[in-house]
Amino acid sequence: MTTEAPAAKTVLPETLVAAMNWRYAVKKFDAAGRIPLDQWEALEESLLLSPSSYGLQAWKFLVIEDKALRAKLRPASYDQSPITDADKLVVFLVKKDAGPADVERFVDRISEVRRVPAEMLEGYKQTMLRSVSLPPEKVEAWLTRQVYIALGNFLTSAALLGVDACPMEGFDKDEYDRILGLHEQGWKSVVVATAGVRAPDDAYAKNKKVRFPKAEVVGRV
Amino acid sequence: MTTEAPAAKTVLPETLVAAMNWRYAVKKFDAAGRIPLDQWEALEESLLLSPSSYGLQAWKFLVIEDKALRAKLRPASYDQSPITDADKLVVFLVKKDAGPADVERFVDRISEVRRVPAEMLEGYKQTMLRSVSLPPEKVEAWLTRQVYIALGNFLTSAALLGVDACPMEGFDKDEYDRILGLHEQGWKSVVVATAGVRAPDDAYAKNKKVRFPKAEVVGRV
Numbered sequence: 232m233t234t235e236a237p238a239a240k241t242v243l244p245e246t247l248v249a250a251m252n253w254r255y256a257v258k259k260f261d262a263a264g265r266i267p268l269d270q271w272e273a274l275e276e277s278l279l280l281s282p283s284s285y286g287l288q289a290w291k292f293l294v295i296e297d298k299a300l301r302a303k304l305r306p307a308s309y310d311q312s313p314i315t316d317a318d319k320l321v322v323f324l325v326k327k328d329a330g331p332a333d334v335e336r337f338v339d340r341i342s343e344v345r346r347v348p349a350e351m352l353e354g355y356k357q358t359m360l361r362s363v364s365l366p367p368e369k370v371e372a373w374l375t376r377q378v379y380i381a382l383g384n385f386l387t388s389a390a391l392l393g394v395d396a397c398p399m400e401g402f403d404k405d406e407y408d409r410i411l412g413l414h415e416q417g418w419k420s421v422v423v424a425t426a427g428v429r430a431p432d433d434a435y436a437k438n439k440k441v442r443f444p445k446a447e448v449v450g451r452v
Numbered sequence: 453m454t455t456e457a458p459a460a461k462t463v464l465p466e467t468l469v470a471a472m473n474w475r476y477a478v479k480k481f482d483a484a485g486r487i488p489l490d491q492w493e494a495l496e497e498s499l500l501l502s503p504s505s506y507g508l509q510a511w512k513f514l515v516i517e518d519k520a521l522r523a524k525l526r527p528a529s530y531d532q533s534p535i536t537d538a539d540k541l542v543v544f545l546v547k548k549d550a551g552p553a554d555v556e557r558f559v560d561r562i563s564e565v566r567r568v569p570a571e572m573l574e575g576y577k578q579t580m581l582r583s584v585s586l587p588p589e590k591v592e593a594w595l596t597r598q599v600y601i602a603l604g605n606f607l608t609s610a611a612l613l614g615v616d617a618c619p620m621e622g623f624d625k626d627e628y629d630r631i632l633g634l635h636e637q638g639w640k641s642v643v644v645a646t647a648g649v650r651a652p653d654d655a656y657a658k659n660k661k662v663r664f665p666k667a668e669v670v671g672r673v
Contacts, residue, residue, distance in 0.1 A: 240470045241614035242463055244494030249461045251501040251609075273465030275670050279663050280472040282607055284621055288664055293671040300673060337662075344662045372593060379597045380619075383604020386503055388472075391612060393462035398601075400505055411673070441558075441565045442500050443509055449496050450514040452521060452632070 242391065254390035257397045257425075258435045260317040264428025270392045271319065274426070277388040278321075281381035285359050287337050289326035289374045290381060291418055293411065294319060300410070307406035308423070313397050318427030321385070322407065323378050324418040329370055334359045371419075378421045385424055399423040463612065475611035478618045478646075479656045481538040485649025491613045492540065495647070498609040499542075502602035506580050508558050510547035510595045511602060512639055514632065515540060521631070528627035529644070534618050539648035543628065544603055545639040546596050549588065555580045592640075599642045606645055620644040 266274075278292050295301055298315065305314040314320060326333060338356045342349045349356075363370050382398060389396040400422055407413070407420040429436055442448070487495075499513045516522055519536065526535040535541060547554060559577045563570045570577075584591050603619060610617040621643055628634070628641040650657055663669070 240467050240474075242467065242471075242612040244490045244613065246461050246463065247494045247609055247612060248497045248501075250463075251498050251605075254503075256503065269465045273468045275666070276469045277472050277608075279666050279669050280469075280661070281604065282475075282477065282619060286662055288669065291669060291671055293673060295673045297673050340664060341662045345660050376597055376600045379600035380604035380607070383502065383601035383606075384608045385604075386601070387498075387605045387608040388468055391463040391468060392465065398503060439566050440501070441507055441562045443561060445496070445500050448500050448509065448512060450512055452514060452516045452518050 247391070250390040250393075251387070252440065253393075254386065254396070255435060255438070255440065257313065257317075257395045257427075257429045257433060258311075259430040259433035260313050260395070260397075260425065261428040261430045262316040264318055264430075266318050266394055266427060270394055271426075273392065274385065274388055274394065278381055278385055281384045283377040283380060284373070285337070285355075285362070286341075287333065287359065287374075287377070289329045289333055290378050291324040291326075292381070293322040293324055295322060296320075303410055304402075304407060307410065308399065308402040311399065311401065313399070313425040313427075314402075314423075316427070317397070317425035319425065321424045321426070322411065322420050323382055323422045323424070324413065325371065325375050325378050325421050327371075327414060327417050327419050328367065329374055330363050331360055334363055375421055382422055382424060389426055394426055395429040396424055396426040399425065468612070471611040471614075472608070473661065474614075475607065475617070476656060476659070476661065478534065478538075478616045478648075478650045478654060479532075480651040480654035481534050481616070481618075481646065481648045482651045483537040485539055485651075487539050487615055487648060491615055492647075494613065495606065495609055495615065499602055499606055502605045504598040504601060505594070506558070506576075506583070507562075508554065508580065508595075508598070510550045510554055511599050512545040512547075513602070514543040514545055516543060517541075524631055525623075525628065528631065529620065529623040532620065532622065534620070534646040534648075535623075535644075537648070538618070538646035540646065542606070542645045542647070543632065543641050544599050544643045544645070545634065546592065546599050546642050548592075548635060548638050548640050550591055550595055551584050552581055555584055596642055603643055603645060610647055615647055616650040617645055617647040620646065 308314045522536045529535045
């Protein structure tokens, strides 16, 4: 990590705004459309680098390419076509029953990556242990919110690369968990994003983006 | 909105990954550092353009520049210096007691922007009304998760512009709500982000980023 912004590598303000205006929740993907490999690898890397509270990363991003499996998930997703037709389907997962063991694992990882003795991380560890000692439903709600940071990061990253995407909350989480065998592996599905290439005839692409006036959404004090 | 990706305007995969590696949660800002106006305006526009479930936008982004007010908020934020020292402080708010009136307002806005009669949006409206008719605490939890999409978008947008930022959950929400008079205005504080210029001596900038191995975080089926 450098302390100076990699100026030559940053994006112009108008590029950011153009990308955010270009993106929309694609309802119809080109079933033959493929995301170039280097772009997809960057999107996975961006997911991995998503910020989270304490950096705890109590999440997993399940990329489903198996078409038969995706056909099984589609009925559990209100039969929405992106589930099968988009190049990629990512199911965002949150750790089930997260607790002290997850904190331990993270502290060990910090110790390993930064080459600091775990004892030096004791204060940080205690703070995190307090957070995961809240009632389980509160811990899960908190960690689930972190997953939405990763979702927001993914959608913005995709837009900037010129990759089409569609976030989806409209699916049966219990069915997804069952079909994907998630609970047994210690995970729960939270939200889905599909990514690929918009179909040229997706009528939604022509809809004007609807936002409330900026003066109502961005307040100033 | 165009149907083709603005190819000349998109970002290279390596630019995205470099920006995500460059960013970190800044703990010490340069109190004299200012975000160039065009970059800040793009960040506000990016916030406005954040995706949300149904596009409902039951949120507000409060930009606090008033230094006296920020000094009052700092003790309610574990005395963390970015609250006063970062160029910008954004408090992310969720609509309090969101319900049918918020759906009506959004449907009216769609009708206005897209010039379609509100009657044609009846099906969409009914779907949204069902979502906001869940128990109030569930509705609030759902809308709060949407706010985290905006946070993720903001952090990634900032990184790509080369703007330093720090997200913060460690603050007293009740105190923020009281100091900012949010409840009376129908809002609740959710999360905070500060943005500005990292101090050259912020020790955290030198820390290696800690992520679990990609193979453990990105699953494949």
